[in-house]
Amino acid sequence: AQSVTQLGSHVSVSEGALVLLRCNYSSSVPPYLFWYVQYPNQGLQLLLKYTTGATLVKGINGFEAEFKKSETSFHLTKPSAHMSDAAEYFCAVRMNSGNTPLVFGKGTRLSVIA
Amino acid sequence: DAMVIQNPRYQVTQFGKPVTLSCSQTLNHNVMYWYQQKSSQAPKLLFHYYDKDFNNEADTPDNFQSRRPNTSFCFLDIRSPGLGDAAMYLCATSRGGNTEAFFGQGTRLTVV
Numbered sequence: 001a002q003s004v005t006q007l008g009s010h011v012s013v014s015e016g017a018l019v020l021l022r023c024n025y026s027s028s029v030p031p032y033l034f035w036y037v038q039y040p041n042q043g044l045q046l047l048l049k050y051t052t053g054a055t056l057v058k059g060i061n062g063f064e065a066e067f068k069k070s071e072t073s074f075h076l077t078k079p080s081a082h083m084s085d086a087a088e089y090f091c092a093v094r095m096n097s098g099n100t101p102l103v104f105g106k107g108t109r110l111s112v113i114a
Numbered sequence: 115d116a117m118v119i120q121n122p123r124y125q126v127t128q129f130g131k132p133v134t135l136s137c138s139q140t141l142n143h144n145v146m147y148w149y150q151q152k153s154s155q156a157p158k159l160l161f162h163y164y165d166k167d168f169n170n171e172a173d174t175p176d177n178f179q180s181r182r183p184n185t186s187f188c189f190l191d192i193r194s195p196g197l198g199d200a201a202m203y204l205c206a207t208s209r210g211g212n213t214e215a216f217f218g219q220g221t222r223l224t225v226v
Binding site: 032034042043044046049090095097098099101105106109 | 156
């Protein structure tokens with residue numbers, strides 16, 4: 001069975017500071033990994049994904065994440081936080097074959113302080 | 115733009131009164147999902163359709179049903195809503211069973 005752990009339910013950073021949101025996964029086979037962002041009263045929007053190939057993936061809004069198999073991690077980063085980045089962020093995993101739904105982490109709420 | 119559309123965005127229903135939430139997609143994806151998301155929690159999968167095949171999660175209450183009359187539309191029926199069913203309901207689609215999912219804007223359900 002697959003699972004995702006997001007360390008820190010709430011992260012607060014200053015505007016312009018580095019954003020680091022942590023995600024660790026558990027999977028018996030190499031998984032596909034995703035980061036989604038959710039603004040209040042909105043659906044989830046895909047930020048980026050890792051399937052195969054380059055382990056450093058770039059997404060929208062200046063975010064990127066690195067797949068580290070040895071650490072079973074897929075942390076999300078952004079060099080400089082913007083006020084508009086304040087939202088809920090979900091890491092998700094699914095198997096790389098077959099029909100398997102996304103398994104979400106519990107989410108991390110990012111606050112950006114002016 | 116191709117997208118996933120949920121109607122309505124906000125729905126208020128009475129305790130015990132059946133309610134239907136709608137989802138349509140223009141992506142021509144063969145998989146459609148319904149998630150329930152309560153406040154400050156991760157989305158919880160209720161069920162999904164892989165083509166016409168219905169897949170119910172083991173812990174989805176019988177009170178929740180779904181219909182998919184064609185590729186583009188999917189409905190969530192709550193037969194007798196309780197106060198505990200108040201939540202955001204998210205519809206999503208994907209091409210195949212292991213690619214990224216595209217989400218609609220959600221329907222926030224209030225039960226009074």
